[in-house]
Amino acid sequence: MEDRLPRRLAAILYADVAGYSRLTGADEDATHRALGEYLDLIATTIESHRGQVMHYAGDAVLAKFDAVVDAMSAAVAIQNELKTRNEDLPDERKVQFRIGINLGDVIEDRGDIYGDGVNVAARLESLAGPGSICISESVHTAVGDKLMLDYQDIGEQSVKNIAKPVRAYKVISSFRDADTDLHPERHVSTSQESKAIAVLPFTNISDDPEQEYFSDGLTEDLITALTLWRLFPVIARNSTFTYKGKAVEVTKIASELGARYVLEGSVRKAGNRVRISAQLIDGKTAHHIWAEKYDRKLKDIFALQDEITQRIAAMIVPEIRQAEFTRSVKKRQIDLDAWDYFLRGIAFIHEFSKENNAKARDMFQRAIELDPNYSDAYSGLAWSYHRDLLMQCTDDRKETIAKALEASRRAVALDSASSIAHQVLSTAHIWRNEHDFALAEARVTVELNPNDAIGLHGLGNKSDLAGDPEGIPRMLRAQQLNRQDPDRHMNLTFLARAYVNIREHEKAIECARLAIQRRADYPHAYFILAIALGHVGRIKEARTALDECERLQAGFVDSRANWCPYTNEGSNRYLLAGLEKAKGSR
Numbered sequence: 022m023e024d025r026l027p028r029r030l031a032a033i034l035y036a037d038v039a040g041y042s043r044l045t046g047a048d049e050d051a052t053h054r055a056l057g058e059y060l061d062l063i064a065t066t067i068e069s070h071r072g073q074v075m076h077y078a079g080d081a082v083l084a085k086f087d088a089v090v091d092a093m094s095a096a097v098a099i100q101n102e103l104k105t106r107n108e109d110l111p112d113e114r115k116v117q118f119r120i121g122i123n124l125g126d127v128i129e130d131r132g133d134i135y136g137d138g139v140n141v142a143a144r145l146e147s148l149a150g151p152g153s154i155c156i157s158e159s160v161h162t163a164v165g166d167k168l169m170l171d172y173q174d175i176g177e178q179s180v181k182n183i184a185k186p187v188r189a190y191k192v193i194s195s196f197r198d199a200d201t202d203l204h205p206e207r208h209v210s211t212s213q214e215s216k217a218i219a220v221l222p223f224t225n226i227s228d229d230p231e232q233e234y235f236s237d238g239l240t241e242d243l244i245t246a247l248t249l250w251r252l253f254p255v256i257a258r259n260s261t262f263t264y265k266g267k268a269v270e271v272t273k274i275a276s277e278l279g280a281r282y283v284l285e286g287s288v289r290k291a292g293n294r295v296r297i298s299a300q301l302i303d304g305k306t307a308h309h310i311w312a313e314k315y316d317r318k319l320k321d322i323f324a325l326q327d328e329i330t331q332r333i334a335a336m337i338v339p340e341i342r343q344a345e346f347t348r349s350v351k352k353r354q355i356d357l358d359a360w361d362y363f364l365r366g367i368a369f370i371h372e373f374s375k376e377n378n379a380k381a382r383d384m385f386q387r388a389i390e391l392d393p394n395y396s397d398a399y400s401g402l403a404w405s406y407h408r409d410l411l412m413q414c415t416d417d418r419k420e421t422i423a424k425a426l427e428a429s430r431r432a433v434a435l436d437s438a439s440s441i442a443h444q445v446l447s448t449a450h451i452w453r454n455e456h457d458f459a460l461a462e463a464r465v466t467v468e469l470n471p472n473d474a475i476g477l478h479g480l481g482n483k484s485d486l487a488g489d490p491e492g493i494p495r496m497l498r499a500q501q502l503n504r505q506d507p508d509r510h511m512n513l514t515f516l517a518r519a520y521v522n523i524r525e526h527e528k529a530i531e532c533a534r535l536a537i538q539r540r541a542d543y544p545h546a547y548f549i550l551a552i553a554l555g556h557v558g559r560i561k562e563a564r565t566a567l568d569e570c571e572r573l574q575a576g577f578v579d580s581r582a583n584w585c586p587y588t589n590e591g592s593n594r595y596l597l598a599g600l601e602k603a604k605g606s607r
Contacts, residue, residue: 028126032086033123033142034095034096034142036063036099037082039152059118067095070098070465071087072086075132075134090164090168093122094168099120100154102461104152119149121144122145122155137183140183141183153192168468171193172190173191176189219274219275219284221240221261223285225287228291229290232290234368235288235290236290237262240261241367271302284301284302295322296315298314360395363398366380366381366405378408382406396432397441399431400445407449407452426452430446443462443465444466460483477495478496478500486586488589493523496519500516513533514536517536521549529549551570551603552600584597
């Protein structure tokens, strides 16, 4: 029997220009220049999503991915970016790509891939419309609802050189409801709001107060696990932790957070055993819906966490089929001591100080030493570098940025389905002024975890910086999900800057003043307030805001004399023009 060439399962992406002959006939030189630019963009996006370009064939690109979710995310990022670039061009100059994606066997030989798996991807591309994506049934099944996408089943298609008909699906939107993204006040339906759950910090009743990090870490993991359901909003960690150690009525907490359900509990850890008590409460009536006690060996903690998540979801969404329970739970096989160090790191990093940030980094590094394949630990490590940059407590900014990028890339490589990993990678790209990459990763973050307010705000902020009009609605939506966020003063300041950019100065002033009310020692809020006031001619108030900014952090104003946060130079000039007006005759 003749030896077969080695085969492997891969996700194949095939992209081709729609109407290339027409474009070159109209203006061959301009089309060729634009094509080169767009092919570079596509290749960069593929690589940033852990794909590999196998070859180019004129105006076409063939790429492979190990994970089908990465292939889909890359395709959506490509089409979104190309749509943005084509918006202001006349129809005859728009360069649009069709994309086909298949999951199947490929033959790898001499640095290229061959076989029916590749042929089907190419045929699917021909079924896609300009600027759209067409996928096979194998891709549709593998992706499931992991991404926020809608599909149109176009049935079985007979395609050239493929013996059997191919069932195909068109991706009809990059978000489940584009209209609600543009109008955040309509984003959450009444039924969704009624299902929102707040997980309060579990109380540490261990004899050892040093175990506080353990109860906090369990709470955070439960929040993350519940968010993966995507069927009801989960109030963000930063909001619920404001009630830690406070005796507040559950109904009051539920009202303030906009939650229908409240989960509270306690943790007692002794030796190699842990006892957890949890209870789910109706936030409107304060009636107990469900309560349970768990006494387990510590090695069973992950199974225990999954069990609690399943039970709570069963109470909130009884209509979900049993199959949904098993599909939502993400099992982790990691060293328990590494997880312990990771929890300690998270506890330190939330303190937001130079000293505690250094302690957090040490904890994450210890976790990595014990488990080199622990994605969350690398995300935490990248997060610690981001905090150094935010607090301006690094001696070598360039090196810190490089370390943040390295750690976040490692986190994504180890777990491409982790929204946290994509979030820290997105932020690393922002520090490097790589806005396209940052925005692409921020979109993946929200696709993987749409109820994560921090990720949604990050997408909104980066969208605004890139000139995307959906930036402000996304930031507003994030604030709805995270009403009690201790960092809300920063989020309001970013929102104020975004309102300045669209010339809505009164809203910018209102947001900046709200930020100052939340935290009066945050200099950036005064800086944006001064810019907004400068643009409306309230120079005396603007100068007062700048003086307060300088009092809080000497040199702040001068350090931003050439501030260029936006990709659009006109937006940057407008910010600096407001600053010059604010300075007046200072």
